[in-house]
Amino acid sequence: MTFQVDMGTDGAGKSVPIDLEELLATRLLVQGNSGSGKSHLLRRLLERSAGQVQQIIIDPEGDFTTLAGPYGHTAIEAVAYSVSEVTRFAARCREHRASVVLSLEGLEMEGQMRCAAAFLSGLFDAPREFWYPALVVVDEAQIFAPAAGAEVSEEIRRASLSAMTNLMCRGRKRGLAGIIATQRLAKLSKNVAAEASNFLMGRTFLDIDMARAADLLGMERRQAEAIRDLQRGTFLALGPAVSRRPVEIRIGAVDTSARSSSPVLTPLPSAPAADMKQFLLEGLEDMLPLAPPPPPRPAPAEELIEQISHAEEAHPAPDKPAEDPAHIEAVIIEVMRAIVADPDAASRTAAVLFQDFQVRCRMAGVYRVPLTPSAFARRLAAARAGIFGGLDEEWAEVIRAANDLPDDMLGAFLLVARAAKEGEPCPSDEEVARTYGTSSLGRARRVMSYMEGRNILVTRTDLSGRRSITIPGLGWTTAAADAA
Structure with a gap:
C-alpha cells in the first residue's frame, strides 16, 4: 500500500x-x-x-x-x-x-x-x-x-x-x-x-x-x-x-x-544616444531623495x-471521500494486516508503527487518523495475536478479563484466548515471544508466569511435557501442545 x-x-x-x-x-x-x-x-x-x-x-x-x-x-x-x-x-x-x-x-x-x-x-x-x-x-x-x-x-x-x-x-x-x-x-x-x-x-x-x-x-x-x-x-x-x-x-x-522567472531577451530602446543622455541626466539637480514607502505591517x-x-x-485535501465508518474499519483492518505481515515490524515499538499506520491510512484515502495512539497500541496487540476486528463486540468479554494486565501483555493474552476459544493447540513460547514483540524466550516465559501469578491463566503440563492453558474467568482451555 x-x-x-x-x-x-x-x-x-x-x-x-x-x-x-x-x-x-x-x-x-x-x-x-x-x-x-x-x-x-x-x-x-x-x-x-x-x-x-x-x-x-x-x-x-x-x-x-x-x-x-x-x-x-x-x-x-x-x-x-x-x-x-x-x-x-x-x-x-x-x-x-x-x-x-x-x-x-x-x-x-x-x-x-x-x-x-x-x-x-x-x-x-x-x-x-x-x-x-x-x-x-x-x-x-x-x-x-x-x-x-x-x-x-x-x-x-x-x-x-x-x-x-x-x-x-x-x-x-x-x-x-x-x-x-x-x-x-x-x-x-x-x-x-x-x-x-x-x-x-x-x-x-x-x-x-x-x-x-x-x-x-x-x-x-x-x-x-x-x-x-x-x-x-x-x-x-x-x-x-x-x-x-x-x-x-x-x-x-x-x-x-515561481514569483521570479528566468530572464528573456527583450528589444532595447531605439532612442538616439544624445536623447538618452538627456533623459538620464535631466532634472537630477532638483531631485530630492524619496523616502521609501513604509513596509506592510506584518500579521x-x-x-x-x-x-x-x-x-x-x-484547505482540505483534494478529493477526500466521505468518512464512512464501515470503510474506515475496513481500511484499519487491511492496514493492520499489512503491518503485522511486515517482518521488520516485529522489532519496532508501537510509537514507531503508529507513524507507519498513519501514512498507510492516508494512502488508502482515510485522511484523518482513525485511532488514537493508545487505541492503535491495543489494535496492534490484537493484530499480532491474529485478531483484526470485533474487539468491542465479539472479543469484548476477553478484553474485560484482561483489564488488570499491562497494555504490552494484552497481545500475549489474546493469543492464548483465541487458541482456547477455538480449541486450538496451546501457543508455544516462541509464538508468545513474537506476539509480545521480543525474540527472548525467557521474557515470554516471564510474561506467562506474570499472568499465572495473578490467576488470569492456569497452566497444566502433562507427563509427556505437553502444556495446556485455562482461562478461569472465561472457562476456556487450549488443547495440549509442546511449549517448545
Missing part, C-alpha cells in the same frame, strides 16, 4: 514515479547548477504529493509561496518575526500538520541561517505525540549546511549545520523526511549529503561536482561526462524510492510558477499561529 508521485518520463517515454512512502523513510538529495531545473523538480514533487502528506518548505528566495493559493500552504514571511516566534510556528506546524512555506526572502545570509536553524529545531523538538510524517524541503541547502566556514559567525554556522544534520541523520524517527537541493555538492557538508539514499542529479559542469555526483550514482569517473550533457529539466535518478539503477527523467509540467504572531491551526480545515 503506497502512493506513487509521477515525476515525468524516461528516454522511452515511460512514466517514472517516486514511491512516497519509501521517500519518507530514505530522504532525497537534488543537485544541479543554476538553471538546471531543481526548483521545477521540487515544485512537481510538492504539487503531485499535496494532500497526501504534510509539506514544510524552507525557501530562501520566496519562490514556493505561490503554493499557498491552490494547494493551501501557509506562507510565512520570516523577516517580520523573531527567532522565538519562528520556533513557535514550527511547533504548531507539527501539532496541526499544516503545510507551510517559510520564506526567508529579505534576510541576509546570517539571518537566513539563524531562522532556518530555529525553525528546524522547533520541528525536531516537537513532542512525541506530534511526530507525524512530513516532507521537509530545504532549497539551496549549501547555505544552511556549508562544507567549509561561511561568511557568518561560528556560532550561527554551527547552529545551522547542527539543525540540518539532525534533519537528515535523526529526522526519520520523528517523521521528518529531508529533501535537500543544492547547486554545488562540493559546497554542501558531506555529513548531510551522505544521509540521503535517493539522488536526482541535474546538469553540472565543474569537475569536482561531477565526480561527487558520479560517485553517489555509482558511475565510473569516465561516465561522469554524461552529467555535463544533461538538458535543462532532465535529471539522473537513483535510489530505493525511484530506481535501483540510474535512470534519466525528463521532469513533467507543473501547475504553479501578529498570534494571528499567524491561529491561521496555521486552521489551515487543514480551510
Whole structure:
C-alpha cells in the first residue's frame, strides 16, 4: 500500500514515479547548477504529493509561496518575526500538520541561517505525540549546511549545520523526511549529503561536482561526462524510492510558477544616444531623495499561529471521500494486516508503527487518523495475536478479563484466548515471544508466569511435557501442545 508521485518520463517515454512512502523513510538529495531545473523538480514533487502528506518548505528566495493559493500552504514571511516566534510556528506546524512555506526572502545570509536553524529545531523538538510524517524541503541547502566556514559567525554556522544534520541523520524517527537541493555538492557538508539514499542529479559542469555526483550514482569517473550533457529539466535518478539503477527523467509540467522567472531577451530602446543622455541626466539637480514607502505591517504572531491551526480545515485535501465508518474499519483492518505481515515490524515499538499506520491510512484515502495512539497500541496487540476486528463486540468479554494486565501483555493474552476459544493447540513460547514483540524466550516465559501469578491463566503440563492453558474467568482451555 503506497502512493506513487509521477515525476515525468524516461528516454522511452515511460512514466517514472517516486514511491512516497519509501521517500519518507530514505530522504532525497537534488543537485544541479543554476538553471538546471531543481526548483521545477521540487515544485512537481510538492504539487503531485499535496494532500497526501504534510509539506514544510524552507525557501530562501520566496519562490514556493505561490503554493499557498491552490494547494493551501501557509506562507510565512520570516523577516517580520523573531527567532522565538519562528520556533513557535514550527511547533504548531507539527501539532496541526499544516503545510507551510517559510520564506526567508529579505534576510541576509546570517539571518537566513539563524531562522532556518530555529525553525528546524522547533520541528525536531516537537513532542512525541506530534511526530507525524512530513516532507521537509530545504532549497539551496549549501547555505544552511556549508562544507567549509561561511561568511557568518561560528556560532550561527554551527547552529545551522547542527539543525540540518539532525534533519537528515535523526529526522526519520520523528517523521521528518529531508529533501535537500543544492547547486554545488562540493559546497554542501558531506555529513548531510551522505544521509540521503535517493539522488536526482541535474546538469553540472565543474569537475569536482561531477565526480561527487558520479560517485553517489555509482558511475565510473569516465561516465561522469554524461552529467555535463544533461538538458535543462532532465535529471539522473537513483535510489530505493525511484530506481535501483540510474535512470534519466525528463521532469513533467507543473501547475504553479515561481514569483521570479528566468530572464528573456527583450528589444532595447531605439532612442538616439544624445536623447538618452538627456533623459538620464535631466532634472537630477532638483531631485530630492524619496523616502521609501513604509513596509506592510506584518500579521501578529498570534494571528499567524491561529491561521496555521486552521489551515487543514480551510484547505482540505483534494478529493477526500466521505468518512464512512464501515470503510474506515475496513481500511484499519487491511492496514493492520499489512503491518503485522511486515517482518521488520516485529522489532519496532508501537510509537514507531503508529507513524507507519498513519501514512498507510492516508494512502488508502482515510485522511484523518482513525485511532488514537493508545487505541492503535491495543489494535496492534490484537493484530499480532491474529485478531483484526470485533474487539468491542465479539472479543469484548476477553478484553474485560484482561483489564488488570499491562497494555504490552494484552497481545500475549489474546493469543492464548483465541487458541482456547477455538480449541486450538496451546501457543508455544516462541509464538508468545513474537506476539509480545521480543525474540527472548525467557521474557515470554516471564510474561506467562506474570499472568499465572495473578490467576488470569492456569497452566497444566502433562507427563509427556505437553502444556495446556485455562482461562478461569472465561472457562476456556487450549488443547495440549509442546511449549517448545
